[in-house]
Amino acid sequence: MGTNNQITATALITGIGLIGLVACGTDSGTGENSDGGSKKTVTLVTHDSFAASKSVLNSFEKQTGYKVRVLKNGDAGQAVNQAVLSKGNPQGDVFFGVDNTLLSRALDNGIFAPYRAKGLSDVRDDVQLDKGKNRVTPVDTGDICVNYDKKYFADKKLAPPASLADLAKPQYKNLLVTENAATSSPGLGFLLASTAQYGDSGWQGYWRKLKDNGVKVVDGWEQAYNEEFSGSAGGKKAGGDRPLVVSYASSPPVEVLYADPKPKQAPTGVASGTCFRQIEFAGLLDGAANEKGGKALIDFLVGKEFQQDMPLKMFVNPVTEGVQVPELYRKYDGTAKNPKTVPPKKIADNREAWVKSWTSLVVK
Amino acid sequence: MVVPLVFFAMFFAYPVAAIVGRGLRPGAGWQFGRIRDVLGQPDILDVLWFTTWQALASTALTLLVALPGAYVFARFDFPGKQVLRALVTVPFVLPTVVVGTAFLSLLGRGGLLDELWGVRLDTTVWAILLAHVFFNYAVVVRTVGGLWSQLDPRQEEAARMLGASRLTAWRKVTLPALGPAVAAASLMVFLFTFTSFGIVQILGGPAFSTLEVEIYRQTAQLLDLPTAAVLTLVQFVAVGSILAVHAWTVRRRESALRLVDAAQTARRPRGVGQWALLSTVLATIAVLLVLPLAVLVRRSLDGPDGFGFAYFRALTSADGGAFLVAPIESIGNSLRYAAAATAIALVIGALAAAALSRPGGHSRSRPSAVDRLVRGFDALLMLPLGVSAVTVGFGFLISLDHPPLDLRASWILVPLAQALVGVPFVVRTMLPVLRAVDGRLREAAAVLGASPLRAWREVDLPMVRRSLLVAAGFAFAVSLGEFGATVFIARPDNPTLPVAVSRLLGRAGDLNYGQAMALSTVLMVVCAASLLLLERARPRTDGVSGAVDRAGEF
Numbered sequence: 001m002g003t004n005n006q007i008t009a010t011a012l013i014t015g016i017g018l019i020g021l022v023a024c025g026t027d028s029g030t031g032e033n034s035d036g037g038s039k040k041t042v043t044l045v046t047h048d049s050f051a052a053s054k055s056v057l058n059s060f061e062k063q064t065g066y067k068v069r070v071l072k073n074g075d076a077g078q079a080v081n082q083a084v085l086s087k088g089n090p091q092g093d094v095f096f097g098v099d100n101t102l103l104s105r106a107l108d109n110g111i112f113a114p115y116r117a118k119g120l121s122d123v124r125d126d127v128q129l130d131k132g133k134n135r136v137t138p139v140d141t142g143d144i145c146v147n148y149d150k151k152y153f154a155d156k157k158l159a160p161p162a163s164l165a166d167l168a169k170p171q172y173k174n175l176l177v178t179e180n181a182a183t184s185s186p187g188l189g190f191l192l193a194s195t196a197q198y199g200d201s202g203w204q205g206y207w208r209k210l211k212d213n214g215v216k217v218v219d220g221w222e223q224a225y226n227e228e229f230s231g232s233a234g235g236k237k238a239g240g241d242r243p244l245v246v247s248y249a250s251s252p253p254v255e256v257l258y259a260d261p262k263p264k265q266a267p268t269g270v271a272s273g274t275c276f277r278q279i280e281f282a283g284l285l286d287g288a289a290n291e292k293g294g295k296a297l298i299d300f301l302v303g304k305e306f307q308q309d310m311p312l313k314m315f316v317n318p319v320t321e322g323v324q325v326p327e328l329y330r331k332y333d334g335t336a337k338n339p340k341t342v343p344p345k346k347i348a349d350n351r352e353a354w355v356k357s358w359t360s361l362v363v364k
Numbered sequence: 365m366v367v368p369l370v371f372f373a374m375f376f377a378y379p380v381a382a383i384v385g386r387g388l389r390p391g392a393g394w395q396f397g398r399i400r401d402v403l404g405q406p407d408i409l410d411v412l413w414f415t416t417w418q419a420l421a422s423t424a425l426t427l428l429v430a431l432p433g434a435y436v437f438a439r440f441d442f443p444g445k446q447v448l449r450a451l452v453t454v455p456f457v458l459p460t461v462v463v464g465t466a467f468l469s470l471l472g473r474g475g476l477l478d479e480l481w482g483v484r485l486d487t488t489v490w491a492i493l494l495a496h497v498f499f500n501y502a503v504v505v506r507t508v509g510g511l512w513s514q515l516d517p518r519q520e521e522a523a524r525m526l527g528a529s530r531l532t533a534w535r536k537v538t539l540p541a542l543g544p545a546v547a548a549a550s551l552m553v554f555l556f557t558f559t560s561f562g563i564v565q566i567l568g569g570p571a572f573s574t575l576e577v578e579i580y581r582q583t584a585q586l587l588d589l590p591t592a593a594v595l596t597l598v599q600f601v602a603v604g605s606i607l608a609v610h611a612w613t614v615r616r617r618e619s620a621l622r623l624v625d626a627a628q629t630a631r632r633p634r635g636v637g638q639w640a641l642l643s644t645v646l647a648t649i650a651v652l653l654v655l656p657l658a659v660l661v662r663r664s665l666d667g668p669d670g671f672g673f674a675y676f677r678a679l680t681s682a683d684g685g686a687f688l689v690a691p692i693e694s695i696g697n698s699l700r701y702a703a704a705a706t707a708i709a710l711v712i713g714a715l716a717a718a719a720l721s722r723p724g725g726h727s728r729s730r731p732s733a734v735d736r737l738v739r740g741f742d743a744l745l746m747l748p749l750g751v752s753a754v755t756v757g758f759g760f761l762i763s764l765d766h767p768p769l770d771l772r773a774s775w776i777l778v779p780l781a782q783a784l785v786g787v788p789f790v791v792r793t794m795l796p797v798l799r800a801v802d803g804r805l806r807e808a809a810a811v812l813g814a815s816p817l818r819a820w821r822e823v824d825l826p827m828v829r830r831s832l833l834v835a836a837g838f839a840f841a842v843s844l845g846e847f848g849a850t851v852f853i854a855r856p857d858n859p860t861l862p863v864a865v866s867r868l869l870g871r872a873g874d875l876n877y878g879q880a881m882a883l884s885t886v887l888m889v890v891c892a893a894s895l896l897l898l899e900r901a902r903p904r905t906d907g908v909s910g911a912v913d914r915a916g917e918f
Contacts, residue, residue: 043773045854048867070857071773078584082854085386085587085762091773091854105587180570183585218487219565222869226877227468233874237663238468251872258873260668315871352586363570 042066042293043092045285047079050096051313052306060300066293076185077102083285084109090285093294096139096301100129100279100341101188103136104348112136112283113291118299122321127279129344136281139301140316143249143336144189145275146176147268149231152243161244163273164197167210174214176244177228180363182355184220185278190246191358192347193276196340200350207361216242217363225251231268233259249275250315252332257312266332275336280316365719365741368712368787374769375780376748379759380596383583386762387593395590402594408578412598415558415574418489422496422557423550429497429648430504431546436645437505438512440638441630448646450895452653453502457891459847459862460499460562461869462884466660467495468567487569495563498652500553507549508542513629515541547613555606559599559750561848575599579752584852596755603750607743657888664881668874675878679886691879694864695886701775701850701860702843705782709839712783713790714832716745720791721798745791748784756781757852773854781849786839793835794828801827837898841891861887 044050050070057068071092073079080102083095087109098106106112112135120128120137127138146167148160161167167176179187195203218224226234229245233255252266282301284294300306307318311326317335318325329335388395402408437449455463471477471485471494478484485491515538523533561576573581575595582592633642667674679692720742748756760781764771771777801824809819847862859867861883868880 048863049870071854072857072859073854074584074851078852081584081587082758082761085758086765086772089765091761182570183565183581217570219568219570222866223468223566225872226869232872232877234869234877237666237877247872254872255874258871258875260674260875359570 040065040067041069042094042290042297043069043071044297045071045073045079045083045090045092045095047076047097048072048074049076049314053309053313056305056309059305060297064293064296064300066290066296068297080106083111087111088287090287093285093288093290094282094297094301095285096280096282098136098281098283099185100277100281100344101185101192101347101351103129103281103344106283107135108348111286113286113288115284115295115298117295117302119302119320123302123319124321127319129279130281136283137298137302138279138319139282140280140307140310140314140319142278142280142316143275143339144186144193144246144278145249145336145339146190146271147229147231147245147247147251148271149229149243150265150267150269152230160269161271161274163271164194164206166271167215167244167274168206168213170213172213172244174216175242176210176214176246177216177218177224177242178246179221179224180217180219181358186221186224186246186248187217188351188355189276189278190274191354192342193274193340195350195354196276196342203354204357204361207358211362215362221247231255233267244271248315249336250311250317250329250334253328253334254315256332257328270333270336272333272337275339277336277339277341279319365716368716368719368745369741371712372744375760375764376751376756376784379763380751380755381759382763383589383755383759384593384596387589387591387596390590398590399594399597402591403598408595411573411575411578414572415576418492418496418564418572418574419554419558419560421489422493422500422560423554425493426497426500426504426553426557427546427550429652430501431508432641433501433645433649434505434509434512436642437509439517439630440633440642442633442642446899447896448649449505450892450899452505452649453841453895454657454888454892455499455653456502457841457845457895458888459845459865460566461847461862461866462660462887463498463656464495464562464566466656466663466884467491467498470656470659471567487567487571489568489572491567492560492564492572494652495567496553496557496560498656499563500556501649501653503552503556504549507552508545511545512538512542515629517629544613548610551606551610551613555603555610555750558602558606559752561752575602576752580754583754583758592755596752599750599752603747604743606750607746610746611739611743660881660888661885664878664885667878675875675882676886678875678879679882691864691868691883694859694861694883695890697858698844698861698887699890701778701782702840704776704779705786705843705846706836706840708779708783709786709790709843710832710836713745713787713835713839714794716741716787717791717794717798721795721801742791746788749788753781753848754852756784756849760853773856775856775858777853778850778855778860779843781853782843782846783839785846785849786842789838789842790835793838794831797828797831798824834898837894841894841898844887844891844894861890 050072061067069092073082073091076097076099079095080098083090083098084105090111095106095111107130114134115137116134117123117137120134123138127141129138130136146161150160153160158171161169161172166172178190181187181191191203194206197203198206216228218228224245225232225247226240227238228240228242229235229247230240230243231245232240232251234240235245249270252268252270255268256262256266282298284291284298288294302320304320304323307320307323310316310318311329311334315334317329325335388398433452437445468491471491485494520533520537523537524530528536558574559576560574561580564572564574564577575598579592579595579599582588582595633639664675665671665673680690720738760777761772764777771780805823806819809823810816814822844860845862846860847866850860850863851866855863865880865883865887868876868883
């Protein structure tokens with residue numbers, strides 16, 4: 001049968017072609033790393049929210065001779081889990097983006113090789129959660145806080161809430177929207193804030209009150225902020241009708257930064273007593289192909305240049321002493337004053353149980 | 365057949381087996397006891413129950429809404445029909461991140477229903493069901509309508525001449541002929557809604573969870589691989605059964621029907637009844653399908669200084685912050701990825717279709733063991749449509765991690781994953797055409813002295829060229845909109861359109877939101893354009909038109 005031969009021949013040719021294609025992919029993919037010889041590339045594995053100015057990354061290249069390749073792995077939780085799964089045979093050299101709520105999972109699985117970053121002594125003491133062992137290096141902090149729609153509260157001549165306790169009061173009934181603590185990191189942060197405030201025995205009672213007070217839970221930040229919240233640009237267009245939302249302390253400055261023309265006042269504010277502090281870390285991946293380059297990159301992440309660039313790229317706060325937050329942050333409260341914290345060990349021990357009991361309490 | 369088999373083994377079966385194996389065999393021994401543990405949890409049983417009934421309800425509702433549409437597209441001629449047929453297919457290839465938000469604004473507060481009757485459906489199961497109709501309308505219209513348009517109306521007329529009432533004639537003649545197509549379409553809709561992910565997350569809120577959502581949660585968020593593995597197996601069995609039934613109905617559909625050229629069966633509607641039906645269908649399409657898309661476009665134009673293209677212009681500047689490059693470049697990325705994915709899907713799909721259509725491959729009288737194997741392979745190719753993206757994505761990570769196949773950080777992984785989803789569409793499009801090619805033509809060519817290559821070029825190629833184009837168009841559109849698998853794969857920072865949209869939506873600020881809407885609009889237009897081109901490629905008069913006209917069936 002001529003056709004069968006024909007098909008076999010075509011199959012053979014395409015097969016070879018495909019393997020060639022795949023091989024090309026491998027080459028251009030891992031670059032010169034796989035040669036073993038010249039290790040000119042350093043690969044940063046991170047989550048989708050990572051951002052840096054091109055000029056800053058170019059400056060790293062100039063200083064060290066290494067080219068940075070950024071590999072993004074979805075949201076923060078997913079990125080950490082992927083790093084855990086590829087333990088010992090990592091996708092890159094440095095992982096950035098594990099925060100204090102997931103830190104124990106990364107450390108217990110031993111995905112990092114210890115390295116003390118140059119310039120670590122300049123990093124603020126309160127964020128050094130792995131002091132002495134140096135498996136991870138703190139890079140930034142962010143605050144998860146309730147945001148409010150300024151116009152709504154001005155129109156109603158109502159004072160915006162200031163604390164967690166306020167949110168359960170009758171004048172704020174049916175105003176708050178938050179995220180699913182099981183799948184969203186601001187949702188989890190807000191739950192952790194309540195456990196920090198009310199303790200192991202009291203937080204469930206607090207959430208019962210919140211539920212009676214009409215808290216709405218949606219699955220992710222995008223829906224909560226862009227659809228339900230009446231104060232955000234997206235929410236205004238979508239007709240959002242909840243003037244309180246769980247978001248970040250940096251959200252008001254971001255609303256200003258990405259508005260055109262820039263308003264004199266941020267349209268939203270932060271309820272200062274509702275904040276939970278997130279700390280993000282970077283670490284040298286155990287088994288990194290380019291260990292030297294990885295170390296240089298970690299040094300760079302806590303260096304002044306990168307730290308200065310961060311606030312207006314990733315909307316987080318610097319951790320290195322002497323680095324000023326931008327004026328935008330000072331003007332619109334981009335940083336929380338007295339955020340709540342929970343030790344990573346305590347989070348690790350209780351996270352699942354807390355989320356489970358929160359789910360059956362609030363969602364079901 | 366070897367190449368597609370190796371492809372599927374390497375980029376589908378192996379990664380999925382690896383991640384499921386990791387879950388069920390964490391240490392030295394297999395832990396099959398986990399299966400009973402997981403299936404014994406009331407939460408999991410709730411998820412299973414909800415997954416099943418919402419899929420059943422979605423399928424029923426989709427059929428109810430879309431069957432009149434299938435009839436109208438099959439039997440009526442009206443201006444703009446081709447454009448409209450492309451348009452109703454756009455939702456099918458759009459990613460849910462894009463549409464979910466637009467849909468929300470229709471069903472949620474301040475939406476159409478809210479303004480008219482004060483009804484809000486967000487975070488109710490109704491929102492999920494309606495969105496499923498929105499996404500799967502085209503499946504029914506294309507599968508059922510495609511066949512309907514080729515049924516000879518004279519058969520029904522003959523029955524009526526013999527004294528049957530209109531209803532009886534329809535029931536006895538048309539319905540049995542359509543039955544298998546309706547069944548096949550239902551099963552496809554059931555498959556897509558059974559494995560629904562984004563829609564359930566966005567529109568249902570945290571209170572609703574399908575099996576697919578639960579697998580994502582257990583894998584990507586909780587890293588509970590054993591539970592995820594058990595759930596993956598459960599989904600596997602369910603999807604496998606759906607596909608087995610589907611393969612069976614597809615075969616039945618290919619039984620001898622008298623098919624005619626679709627162009628001859630459609631005519632202008634006549635009488636009040638037919639015009640009313642046409643208007644009802646058009647109104648349904650306008651409200652259910654066009655309106656959500658229009659909301660998206662409207663928001664993309666609704667800039668800070670009134671209506672205009674401010675957000676579109678912003679896409680070209682690189683200082684947005686969310687990316688190293690201007691967001692507009694994600695269009696180029698998407699097109700490149702989709703082109704590579706289409707090439708892979710075409711090669712794999714065409715080879716698979718060629719193998720499946722070989723003479724004797726579908727003899728119904730006495731299926732041999734080989735035939736059964738071939739049929740099994742047919743169903744196997746569809747399996748990626750029903751296996752969760754997170755399972756495939758995480759499977760890639762732990763299975764393709766050794767040289768020479770250390771592809772985890774390679775760009776090729778994205779088109780490979782997209783091709784997995786594209787191949788079934790290529791196979792479904794090409795198979796009927798290849799089967800319709802008369803083998804005797806090739807033999808005749810050979811007898812007349814043509815070399816096999818020449819025979820293929822002169823006989824096969826002209827007949828399959830069009831279906832190849834159609835298949836390419838569909839694979840391309842599906843790859844453009846693919847979000848699930850892409851987001852679970854590590855990517856060097858060159859986001860595809862859907863990934864860029866979701867990243868822009870992940871940031872506060874007017875400009876980011878506006879750009880997300882503008883990019884979504886761009887994605888929609890690109891998808892619509894490739895589908896329109898596909899409509900043009902539909903043949904009109906050549907010999908195998910009947911078979912090609914069923915292109916785009918699922």
